[in-house]
Amino acid sequence: MTHIKQFARLALAASVLLATGACTTAGKQGAGKQGDELSIYAAGPRAGSHVVVADFEASQRVAGASVLVPKPAVPKVAASRVGVDVGQEAMTLHFKDAWYANLRVETDAPLDLRAYAPAGVLAFDMNVEDMAQGGVSFKVGCGKGCERQVPFLVPARAMAGKGWQPLVFPMRCFTRDRDDFSAVSTPFALEGSGTGRVGIAQVRFLKSGTPNTSCPDYKTxxxxxxxxxxxxxxxxxxxxxxxxxxxxxxxxxxxxxxxxxxxxxxxxxxxxxxxxxxxxxxxxxxxxxxxxxxxxxxxxxxxxxxxxxxxxxxxxxxxxxxxxxxxxxxxxxxxxxxxxxxxxxxxxxxxxxxxxxxxxxxxxxxxxxxxxxxxxxxxxxxxxxxxxxxxxxxxxxxxxxxxxxxxxxxxxxxxxxxxxxxxxxxxxxxxxxxxxxxxxxxxx
Structure with missing residues (x-):
């Protein structure tokens, strides 16, 4: 995906990359010191993991270039559609009239994310193609039966039509007191509702970095x-x-x-x-x-x-x-x-x-x-x-x-x-x- 690589070079020149220098760009992996970065999705999910796309009634493991979540025999919202298109380096979640759309990475064996939470960052590239009637949020698992969500509707709508952009969230956005990140089976999820189309690439955790996004303080x-x-x-x-x-x-x-x-x-x-x-x-x-x-x-x-x-x-x-x-x-x-x-x-x-x-x-x-x-x-x-x-x-x-x-x-x-x-x-x-x-x- 040449356009992602071109954007990455511009972002580097503009010093948008993380202060550690560890922020990867689409098509370029391994930056930073060994162990400083944990890749979740880069030209496909990390080894020992897979991608799932779901709506509120069904889910489908992603295999191939395009997957549409199957509808039950009697769907609650017959007009809704949720699916994903998978390219060489990115995946694009698309949803129409959806109560709930979910694109997530699941691991076969739980990951230990304690090195990245709460001091590290979650970084990925995103391309909002359409969000005029939709909204998105991001989730990170925090152990068995635990997940944390950051809503992103307003910023995502502002990004629509502007191409690929790097997003860097402080992991404190996904961390609460006493959370245990030692065994995380769903390290990343993109969720949507309404109607929209959004691409995701180069999802990774970094031990340190400079966020370019913010989130509410959960305590207040x-x-x-x-x-x-x-x-x-x-x-x-x-x-x-x-x-x-x-x-x-x-x-x-x-x-x-x-x-x-x-x-x-x-x-x-x-x-x-x-x-x-x-x-x-x-x-x-x-x-x-x-x-x-x-x-x-x-x-x-x-x-x-x-x-x-x-x-x-x-x-x-x-x-x-x-x-x-x-x-x-x-x-x-x-x-x-x-x-x-x-x-x-x-x-x-x-x-x-x-x-x-x-x-x-x-x-x-x-x-x-x-x-x-x-x-x-x-x-x-x-x-x-x-x-x-x-x-x-x-x-x-x-x-x-x-x-x-x-x-x-x-x-x-x-x-x-x-x-x-x-x-x-x-x-x-x-x-x-x-x-x-x-x-x-x-x-x-």
Missing amino acids: QSVTPEMLNQSWSINHWGPRHEAKKAEARRRNAAGEKTRIVFIGDSITEGWEKTGAPVWQRHYAKYNALGLGLGFGGDHTENVLWRLQHGALDGLDPKVVVLMVGTNNTGDRLENPVTTAAGVRRNIDEIQQRLPNANILLLAIFPRDEKPDSQLRRINDQVNAILSGFDDGKRIAFLDINQAFLTADGTLSREVMPDLLHLNEQSYEVWARAMEPALQRLLSQ
Whole structure:
């Protein structure tokens, strides 16, 4: 691939290469001292490894020049397509209308990456051909059942059409306290969603180097306000926020008293979809604004951004119902302490902006079928911390999770069809279980 080599020479002349001099370019391997570099993919996967391409329903080992992930007999998204084209020195992941696309290197025997984490760097060359309706992220495994992800939607869209470019990530982007990199079976993965086409070449770890990219600090990400940048949300998240602000202004100008405000993620947003009939029966009489302040996909930092950018302007409710945090868990396997800090930061912001409101803080709802699943256990740990935020005055913590579960803690698909989101009957369960606490706060 001559164009990659040409770019590499230009990058070298421009001193874009790593400070160690160890950064390889496509078609050129072995730079740097012996042991300083660990190649993962260079004109093919490293010896003892292979490449897999997958969507959310199936996966396919890559052998040959072009692979398309096979569709099941009854696909959930019939129009979606995920595949990879393999060239002499690079591989290109292409995806269309995809919920999830994955291109990863798997090893036959686990690799020891402790020499490269957390002080080293992950370096590779990338060519974004199309990303106008898509997004990408990168993952590095950190041991059995452990992987770390760095979202890259906004920078990737900025790279579209500009040819091959070197990317160098500090390994601290993929490292958390107490991670054990001694046995990593998936050292690198490129993930996409929506529609896009992106090439990857010369994937390697280096013991030291100069990063040319950055990533959020995982210790403060949950409390640092940020817009939600996902391929499926980026085009409507901001406009939805502005539309809901306009609705609040209209209510305020009309003198309509909003007594209850619901704030949260897709589970709260579901009140205006699956839960709409239940909403009308229970909350329409309060002129409640819950239909506007639940945004699918939101993490604690995304809710915080909305609060700081006018979501509550002009409102003076009696009660705010707050539930957020399950996306911190599901997307990042976040430390429960960090997620709880994000919830606390949102509580503080609400109290500052709505000094007359009581806050009904809900435990994060259960997810996954079994009570011992990793995500369920993380949420339970978050909830244990949230319970301590109840001050007996303006903040009331309420855990109604048992209302959704069987006696042994199992979550049924009859209650939450995807083991995360509620059906109409479950919104009725939510409303009834919450009613005593809600009435008490409304009457204060």
